[in-house]
Amino acid sequence: MTAVPTLSSDIPRRDPGTAPSGSPMLDRLVGERATGSLMRERGTLYLADGQVIHAESPYTPGLDVLLTAGGSLSAEEWSQALTAAGPQRRVGRFLVDSGRFPEGALQLCHLGALYDAAFFVLGPGGGPARFRHGVAHWLGAVRPVPVDAVRRETVRRRELLHEIWPEEETDTQPLVRTRLTLDTPVPRRQRAVLEHVDGTRTASDISHLLGRPAFHTLVDVRRLAAAGIVAAARRPPRPAAEPARLPETSDGHDVALLRRIKNALEAL
Numbered sequence: 001m002t003a004v005p006t007l008s009s010d011i012p013r014r015d016p017g018t019a020p021s022g023s024p025m026l027d028r029l030v031g032e033r034a035t036g037s038l039m040r041e042r043g044t045l046y047l048a049d050g051q052v053i054h055a056e057s058p059y060t061p062g063l064d065v066l067l068t069a070g071g072s073l074s075a076e077e078w079s080q081a082l083t084a085a086g087p088q089r090r091v092g093r094f095l096v097d098s099g100r101f102p103e104g105a106l107q108l109c110h111l112g113a114l115y116d117a118a119f120f121v122l123g124p125g126g127g128p129a130r131f132r133h134g135v136a137h138w139l140g141a142v143r144p145v146p147v148d149a150v151r152r153e154t155v156r157r158r159e160l161l162h163e164i165w166p167e168e169e170t171d172t173q174p175l176v177r178t179r180l181t182l183d184t185p186v187p188r189r190q191r192a193v194l195e196h197v198d199g200t201r202t203a204s205d206i207s208h209l210l211g212r213p214a215f216h217t218l219v220d221v222r223r224l225a226a227a228g229i230v231a232a233a234r235r236p237p238r239p240a241a242e243p244a245r246l247p248e249t250s251d252g253h254d255v256a257l258l259r260r261i262k263n264a265l266e267a268l
Helices: 026-030 063-069 076-087 091-097 103-121 149-165 187-192 203-210 214-225 251-268
Strands: 036-040 042-046 052-055 130-134 175-177 230-232
Touching: 026 036, 026 251, 036 187, 052 103, 052 149, 063 103, 076 091, 091 103, 103 175, 103 214, 130 149, 149 214, 175 203, 187 203, 187 214
Parallel strands: none
Antiparallel strands: 036 042, 036 130, 042 052, 175 230
């Protein structure tokens, strides 16, 4: 396997910290100690008294997947918790009080899921935001996190990815394996990702398949890209449409009529 190249100073660098990780609306909500859901194109932040209590994004597995895929909870236990405490929005508290999950472990898993989803919600290209006052998440407050801490972690993660490999295409596009011959074993975590690279799956797809936080997968994908093992799929451009042709006919009147119809339509 080719050694991971070191980024040299002559590579043009973009400052990953300059991309917006919030919005004026979010600043205002913090100042107002607002409670509700802040929705953007790539996910949702749930606030309580101006702090983040949960985050969700379709680009990363949810807390339920992370807990059940790793064997910490069975799917049946998770379903029971949702049924028993979901309507009261106290699923997290129920898991702890019922002895199904230690409180410290739940806080740690929840914090990882929160930061993972917030990375996408607050990332560049997240689109405009809208806020729904009073909306609470069914999980309930496990351990509220200040918005500034979430922003700092989001920026730190973008900087880390940039240091590993500065090209962002591998984060969102389908991934393909290159023809590079591997002469040394790939680390186990990267090998698990590599086994699912098939030209159609994205890093997010692979995260869901593995039941692994999306950011961890992005780190592995960028390391594989830096080593020349994977790359973003390049979709060929669609061929330009050919100009319409008039049908051939031996009847000169039909040709003239078709030309007049074509000219009339173009003039509309």
